[in-house]
Amino acid sequence: MIRDSIKAAQIAAMKSGDKPRLAAVRLILAKLKDRDIELRTATTKPDDDAMVIEVLQKMVKQRRESIQLFEEGGRPERAEEEKAELVVIEEFLPQQLSETDTKAAIESIKAETGASGMKDMGKVMAELKARHGTQLDMGKASGWVKEALS
Template structure:
């Protein structure tokens, strides 16, 4: 499972005295633990790998936004730190679909559910997320769905 793999990698990084990697892995572990605490009172608990993947995807998105802001503000040293953390996070994420693969998935789902126009965008996005959520950047997919429906 993903959670155990992250914990094992943390121990390996600590033994190797790789401070940056250890810090990034500990940050991932802390975010997962925070999510576990949030879900203690929840009725519906997601499957463990799904939960970890969701946390990782949110962390990756935050890092990408931070990198963009830091580079725009001329803070390259902070952008480099975020890039290093992003590289560690992406090691544990499933391989992301290419733009062509995303377009093909959108076309297939569009045909299956009979989506015609923008009124069907919610249904199409929901189905796309349920099938390919972990391997898609949903913000990029949203633009491609709009394009396919217009």
């Protein structure tokens, strides 16, 4: 389980005295705890790994946006801190599909569903997320789906 590897990374970071890494891992664990608390009242609970991946993907997206804003705002030192956190967070995500593999998956889904234009984008995106949601940055994939359907 991904959660176990995150906890093991926390222990390793504590033993090695790597404070920036430890801070990032603790941040991940705090977000997971928040999500666990949210799900206490939920009627259906997602698979633990799926939930962890969802939280990590959200954190990655937030870090990328922060990096861009800090760089535009002339705060390179804060952008570097965010980049360091991003590297740690991405370690725990499953291997992401390459651009080539993603485009191939989009083409196969497009052929299977008979998608021909932009009106079918939702159908293609839903199927893509169902099959490869944990291995994709859906923001980038969205652009590639638009490109394939136009």
